[in-house]
Amino acid sequence: MGRPSRPTSGARSGQSLAAAPRSRRGQDGSRVHRSGRRHLFGTLVTKRYRGTPDGGLHVAADANLSLTGQVRLGNPPLLVLAQLHINPELESWMGEAETLHGCHRTPVIIVAGVDAYRHGWVAVVLRDGCFDHALVAPNLANLVHRLPRTEAIGVDIPIGLPASGPRAADVEARRFVGLRRSSVFPTLPRAVWEAPDIDTARRISLELTGKSVSAQTYALRPKVLEADQLALRDGGLYEVHPEVSFRALAGHELTASKASWAGVEMRVDLLARAGIRLPSDIGEAGVAGVDDVLDAAVVAWSAARIARGLARSLPEPPVVGPDGLAAAIWY
16 A cells, blocks of 8 residues: 655746655656656756747646646746646556645556455455546455555544443444444454454353354354454454445434345445446455345445545544554544
């Protein structure tokens, strides 16, 4: 999830359009960052801009880049409106907004939503809020490694395990979901998940919470601990509950279960209204269940809100647990 070094600009009056500090000259006159990446603007950095009598401007750096715009005449002339034309092959290199002396490019936001399924993990990747692709992997670390450079990764799994008692995140999520509150399971204390067998887990759970553990819940142990270790080691994961996200997306409580035809149709429609239209063929992720893909898609919707700074959390602000992780469900 690391980002490549991004080009910088900042021309002064009478200088080249992009001065690209912290770089050196390549043999062809273009700038090369200290990281070794060639400056995106190529040979454009060696050109000076000049106004024409009609106030027009055009600089063609090479086959990959050109700039056109209007110039307010003066000494020196001032570029007041411009458009940067970039070869589509460079699109994947540019992940953030770049400004070039009045020239602005909209950033591309890539996020992922991840859900556990029977044979591992399934992810739905969104590019600028729209479906891009989906993939599966047997373990979470492998899945995250295969994802493109993302701004946020949402995961439908508890992050931030309590020492004892219920988490505020689960209590508030159940209240928020309303009619579908039973879909929000309470997160067990860390010691229960780390128990080597179900009998030990049940004994510890009774001591810490006064309640036992079902075999179905304990079966999630490998995935919960896998996500926990990845979050503790690398960070960058946000806990997202699909039913919380669908509730937020709908603007009201949902009545139909995702296991029903009506529930599936409702969730597909909610995603489509949000601009997330899942194709009939989603490639390798087609092996996952319908509900798993829908859950991953709406988790990705929340991840996009996180990336844009629009997301909210339950609780708000998040509560930092004894392990140092923020325990919150985002939507």
